[in-house]
Amino acid sequence: MDLRKVERMLYRCPEVDPGDYERFPPVDEYELMWMEADYSEDTSVVHIYPFVRIPDDREPFMDFYIWDCMLYPESYARYVICEGCCMSEKDEESFFQYANDKNATVDESLFNGLCEKIISTFPQWHYLRYDSYRHSAAIEHLYFASHRSGSREILFKAGLVNFAHEVDELPRYNLVGSSPESILEIHAPMKLLRMLDQDEFLRCIRPIRKLTDISRFMRPVQE
Incomplete structure (x- = not known):
């Protein structure tokens, strides 16, 4: 579907x-x-x-x-x-x-x-x-x-516009995530996510099969 x-x-x-x-x-x-x-x-x-x-x-x-x-x-x-x-x-x-x-x-x-x-x-x-x-x-x-439209709404309102525009092109994302971190499955603070919200970064991760391949190199978000 x-x-x-x-x-x-x-x-x-x-x-x-x-x-x-x-x-x-x-x-x-x-x-x-x-x-x-x-x-x-x-x-x-x-x-x-x-x-x-x-x-x-x-x-x-x-x-x-x-x-x-x-x-x-x-x-x-x-x-x-x-x-x-x-x-x-x-x-x-x-x-x-x-x-x-x-x-x-x-x-x-x-x-x-x-x-x-x-x-x-x-x-x-x-x-x-x-x-x-x-x-x-x-x-x-x-x-x-x-x-209320799901991933794109949350990403746009968080200022992660490139991720929002390209979300369907990502190798993987959480359709029911309630935060940018959970949608992108990248456990990183928002400051770092905004730094990653660049065309150059998106071009690099499109071929990656799982976003967890890169998230393992990032520190988990502190509660």
Whole structure:
């Protein structure tokens, strides 16, 4: 079984409904017209438009508008990220297909302009200042940190973002771990784990069959 399916069963959350316009009102007509005009300049690629929304007397949320010619006769698809909720399995799968699509683009000025707003509106997500060319990593961070999602949520919130992004590529990890140490099965203090949270280290451990092969060289965490 796919590990993501297992995680969804282990860490159940309410599912967000992007069609619930009372709770998650769509952008206004002006913004839709702007997106349509921008997309029409190059319809050969997928366009992703993110927004931070703070409605009056309602919880803040993010919505993403995906403009893709393959959605015809619809013009776009809409996905919502909010605190404490996951997407439906179907929406989650299609959302990340778009997020990881090499033929997808995000408006750089819009993307960069949202950074501070995301950090101030959703401090609990521990979001980073991702460059626009890393939009797929940014979207992964936003989604998995927004709700009870298991290993990725814990690692993102601990600041171990490279481990979080690459967790599926690790030779082994504890799917039900409740701390970074227990997830990674590396018995080391957080200070050392943050030092190891580098692309260079991850490239070295991917071929290793078991993470315990390296953890034996580290001192156990002191209780």
